[in-house]
Amino acid sequence: MGHKILSEIDIPLLxxxxxxxxxALVLGKPCAAPDREVAAILRAWGPGIRIRSxxxxxxxxxxxxAWLTAALDAGAADAVSHPVDPYELxxxxxxxxxxxxxxxxxxxxxxxxxxxxxxxxxxxxxxxLPREFALLLYLAERRGEFVSRRELLEQVWGLRFDxxxxxxxxxxxxxxxxxxxxxxxxxxxxxxGLGYRLDAV
Numbered sequence: 001m002g003h004k005i006l007s008e009i010d011i012p013l014l015x016x017x018x019x020x021x022x023x024a025l026v027l028g029k030p031c032a033a034p035d036r037e038v039a040a041i042l043r044a045w046g047p048g049i050r051i052r053s054x055x056x057x058x059x060x061x062x063x064x065x066a067w068l069t070a071a072l073d074a075g076a077a078d079a080v081s082h083p084v085d086p087y088e089l090x091x092x093x094x095x096x097x098x099x100x101x102x103x104x105x106x107x108x109x110x111x112x113x114x115x116x117x118x119x120x121x122x123x124x125x126x127x128x129l130p131r132e133f134a135l136l137l138y139l140a141e142r143r144g145e146f147v148s149r150r151e152l153l154e155q156v157w158g159l160r161f162d163x164x165x166x167x168x169x170x171x172x173x174x175x176x177x178x179x180x181x182x183x184x185x186x187x188x189x190x191x192x193g194l195g196y197r198l199d200a201v
Contacts, residue, residue, distance in 0.1 A: 003039030005093055009061050009082065011042075017090035023097075039097045042089075043076070051075035057096040059089075091145075099141045107143050108200030110179070110187060112136065121179060121187075131156070132175050139188070139198035146194035172196050 005023045007014065015025040023039065038056055043049070045060035045067065051074050052058065060071035060079040071079035077096045080089055098105070105112040109122040117133055119126045128136065135156050139147060149168045153159045157167070172188065180186040185201040 003097065004037050005040050005042065005097075006038050007042035008044040009042060011061075011082070011084065011086055011089065014086040014089060017086040018093065021090055021094045023090075023093070040077075040093050040100075042093070045071045045074075045076070045079070049074070055100075057100045059093060059096060061089075095141050105137075105140050107140055107198060108187065110140075110198075110200075112140055119179075121183065126178050128175070128178060131171060132178065135171055135175055136179070136198070139196060143198050143200070146191060146197045148195040151195070 003023050004026045005018050006026050006028060008027075008029060010027055018025045026038075041056055041058045043051065043058050043060050045062045046064075047067065047070065051060070051071075057077035058075075060068075060074075060076035061082050061084065062068055062071055062079060063082050065081040068079040068081060077100070078092050080092065105114065111118075111120045113119070114137070117128075119128055119133065119136065135152065138152065138156050150162070152168050153162065172190070176186070176188045179188055183201075187199055187201055189197045189199060191197070
């Protein structure tokens with residue numbers, strides 16, 4: 001990718017974890033208007049600090065777990081407590097960078113046009129209902145990772161409680177039928193106890 005990740009905090013091994021995902025880690029304070037090569041900013045966050053509105057996603061790194069909600073409410077694209085596993089943080093940064101990048105999201109033969117809400121697989125159009133599109137986009141942003149039913153309820157349906165229905169399973173089944181039917185290899189996989197995952201074929 002060739003982009004830089006600007007960090008206010010020196011986190012051991014983060015430079016290696018970031019490099020494995022194709023970015024370069026740069027330590028320093030962000031300016032008011034980050035240069036075009038900066039893809040994300042890791043902010044040292046505490047009460048009273050505000051997240052700036054820029055084209056670059058800012059991830060809050062808080063020294064107290066209790067501050068994470070406040071950081072997200074303040075506008076952070078994501079928030080983690082420190083100390084943090086550098087490889088987990090690198091993965092979170094990668095997801096936020098990809099989700100903020102303009103243009104299409106491509107995963108193998110799947111193309112998702114975020115702006116026009118068009119989905120194609122191997123050049124064939126796949127019509128999706130709005131909830132199906134949101135579900136696919138969320139799985140795409142976490143490609144290769146299992147996403148739990150609970151996380152999908154919170155992030156796609158906006159539910160902070162379990163409604164006790166199979167709404168997630170039903171929607172994933174419908175999405176799987178649309179994305180995978182007629183193709184030799186499935187892209188949407190599930191594992192009991194882990195959730196659902198979108199893979200490139």
